[in-house]
Amino acid sequence: MSHVVSPIRETLVGGGRSYHDVTQDICKQVEGEPTKEWKIAFGVSCLIFAYGAYCLGYTWWQGIGVWGLNKTVGWAWDITNFVWWVGIGHAGTLISAVLLLFRQKWRTSINRAAEAMTIFAVLCAASFILAHMGRPWLAHWALPLPNTFGSLWVNFNSPLVWDVFAISTYLSVSLVFWYLGLVPDLATIRDRAQSKASKFWYGFFSMGWTGSAKTWARYEYVSLILAGISTPLVLSVHTIVSMDFATSVIPGWHTTIFPPYFVAGAIFSGFAMVQTLLLVTRVVFKLEDYITMEHIEMMNIIITVTGSIVGIAYLTEFFIAWYSGVEYESYCFINRAFGPYWWAYWMMMTCNVISPQLFWFKNIRTNILVSFILSVVVNVGMWFERFVIIVSSLHRDYIPSSWAMFSPTMYDIGDYIFSFGLFFTLFFLFAKFLPVINMAEVKSVMKGVSSNYPFKKNAEGGKDKVAH
């Protein structure tokens, strides 16, 4: 089988790796004892999780009166955090599904971690949905279950109900996609396992995978179809999230630009989060030969493209607010930029519109430290975007006597901290017990992209070209 690779492509697997080296490198952190760094990082995230769990528990116990909400500002950090996490949760499926459909080989070494991140981010988002219900134990009321009220069903004409279906479908389909991709790699670990416990557990979850040609052929079809249905699914999720706002009659929310604008924002923040995590992971697990400069650059280019779409959306919104001639709409936008929440607006503008434009310079987008800082900046900006959309639209009610400001309480902040604790605890567990890079997929593209192929003809290997 011949792999046609354009000569202008940079190599994606450096260091002249053989297939066995890939297995060795990726399995190392699963098989070895946890490192000291991992223990410290995991311990810290558990502490954060514990503090957050206390705050969230208190919120559930007392009700959402412990938040800083008031009669005017009825949604604030809860929905901001929800939309933020759901947005972040778009990158994983996007990388594995959309880039699979576009046959982008560079996806293979980042898709596993990105998908894991997606699942954890959606779980974090779900925690806010549950919390903001006030009575989370009645969450099943959002589902069309037969009940003793008549039976009174959910309203399928409501975007909030669409959202329940979209997010739960997205979470479960992403989980299936991720798990299916893990099975061959779990089998690799099973076949190398020494201890009884890992033989049992990796054996249990690898479902008797052998890698027969028949299975692989079906597996490829299944992956392709899953990618095909996940692509519109991932776009539908944030479209529907945006409709939670767009179908209302609140100035600043009631705009038709919302679906594409939200989806672009989601991809933007999701890729930034993947970038943040991978830049750390590649150093901690010494995966510089797998997550190369090429990967980092590609990610930065996508961040720039989506960031520019988001920037255009901001400007379009502003223009339409004026051009529509709707008084409330124009006021809302002037108030966003120059009202009491001006700092949040300009924070958003700086982080999301200006900072990704720096990636036009090659030496900036290939600088690891700058990439890391900017990836964090992007997510700070994207948090402020949601805060601006939600709070600045709500805090000026139609009647000036109802005007109010929002200030968070320690439980607003604590519940946000909870989501970080949950996210990082899960991510560290994932990074320790599961292979962070999809070994099977990396091996399948190596012939085309390894820096030193064919490695058989160059047995001494040699780090003649480390790609960074």
Next chain:
Amino acid sequence: MNTTEKYLVGVYDDEDEVLHAVTEVKESGVKIEEVYTPFPIHGLDKAIGHPRTRIPIAAFMFGLTGLTCAQFLINYTMVFDWPMIIGGKDFFALPDWIPVSFEGTVLFTAFGMVITFCITNSLWPGKKPKTFDLRSTDDKFIVTINMDKNKLSEAEIETILKKSGAIEVNVKQF
């Protein structure tokens, strides 16, 4: 059924070699049982002679089922069982139901297809794998030949495998 099955196991260490080898071995009149590889190789199933998978058809059927179920649920609840007057609009509000119908379609397709995949390949949690060579999930490509289904002698098949590029040929009994 035989209590013991005897297999000849050819070990290759390159994906292109194994792909050529499969065709070569087949042309020499040896019946290949299966090939085990650490990653998918395009065209390998065809070379062995496996029929094309029908899983896309199953996926489409599951999708249709999902769409039907979602439409049934929404129509039953919104039109027949408890119609709600919302601004005097039609109870049958099809455009509003596109999102949930779509999600239902995707959900049924994904789960139906993956469950079918697991059943047809007999994969389930806790299943013991039939392993011919532990390295087949690492870096080796394993061609297995069921001796009961082949007329040629062991030595002859071994020569054919070796000639096609196998780095070792082992005997495995189950």
